[in-house]
């Protein structure tokens with residue numbers, strides 16, 4: 001006969017890693033006082049942001065492909081239907097601002113932490129990824145392929161219309177139920193055929209596979225031949241594999257200079273997926289070929305009150321952008337003119353792609369030693385002070401106490417601060433994340 005604690009232990013041991021994390025969070029809630037809870041969550045959040053920022057900054061100035069063609073292959077095998085994942089809303093702010101036990105229970109009960117089928121989780125994250133990808137790489141084309149029952153099909157061919165792609169994906173995931181086994185070979189063939197036929201020579205050709213089925217694929221022929229032909233076509237393949245590492249996928253990523261990641265849990269999957277939105281270094285062949293000039297047009301905007309026939313939807317729509325060469329109208333930028341094949345962009349699009357070539361330098365952690373009082377009383381350092389009120393513990397006088405970005409007091413502890421190596425200004429982790437992830441300029445350096 002087993003006691004209640006034995007049953008509890010047995011249950012915990014059988015859980016997946018991502019389930020354990022949330023039971024762990026609940027444990028913190030039970031074991032600690034409210035103050036400690038908010039502090040622990042604050043530190044965890046800081047650590048996550050800092051890891052993310054560090055990963056995002058590549059110190060080397062490499063040649064990168066800014067005109068990107070990407071095919072996403074989604075495994076729609078049985079495993080996507082059977083496996084369950086947790087979708088958690090970002091409750092960090094709530095944990096910090098008010099973190100009483102009652103509030104925590106309310107968050108848990110309100111359904112903000114819920115278990116869903118893996119296909120639902122992937123569908124949701126994919127929508128976020130595509131929005132982020134188009135935002136980071138305005139000069140890109142994305143297509144999506146699904147694979148189930150040993151076959152592969154296009155959900156949408158490579159295109160530059162984010163709205164259209166999002167709509168197609170929503171329709172697909174609402175109507176299709178994952179079943180059977182996926183086929184790595186068939187889906188790779190389909191993506192490679194489309195990329196080599198449609199993508200221009202100078203474009204960076206990429207495939208990203210989201211694979212959930214553990215150690216199984218249903219292929220009609222020799223997959224190693226397909227891999228070799230993908231390598232010859234200079235296509236970079238990366239894989240996010242839920243079901244543990246597979247030899248064929250590892251081999252595929254290593255010969256094509258891609259990445260193979262196995263996410264630990266849902267937030268990790270989100271971070272890993274988003275990391276693929278940053279341009280990768282060009283393939284060896286693209287490093288060698290001499291750069292060629294690409295013609296681009298900067299269309300003029302037509303007033304929204306004027307309605308006319310557009311070339312993209314073939315409908316009468318308000319406003320739009322006029323191609324400077326053939327005067328046909330398009331609803332969205334960037335797009336490619338269907339009449340004269342001119343690439344139509346706006347200057348902010350080019351500027352946004354350009355920043356990937358010159359990333360902001362990584363901010364340095366100052367690692368100031370803790371003052372003796374702080375070592376005993378961390379709690380006092382996260383107290384929000386009224387304006388003008390003096391903090392109980394004062395840092396050395398030569399260290400700024402406010403973040404240069406948001407002008408907020410640098411919270412938690414005096415040693416949790418980051419400094420720009422060029423302008424020597426101090427920043428909080430949130431501002432550092434914003435500077436490296438969205439702004440792409442250091443406000444201190446820009447000020448001169």
Ligand SMILES: [Zn+2]
Nearest residue numbers: 310312313331
């Ligand atoms: Zn249109």
Ligand SMILES: [Zn+2]
Nearest residue numbers: 323326337340
């Ligand atoms: Zn045109």
Ligand SMILES: [Zn+2]
Nearest residue numbers: 403406428431
């Ligand atoms: Zn700040």
Ligand SMILES: [Zn+2]
Nearest residue numbers: 420423442445
């Ligand atoms: Zn700076």
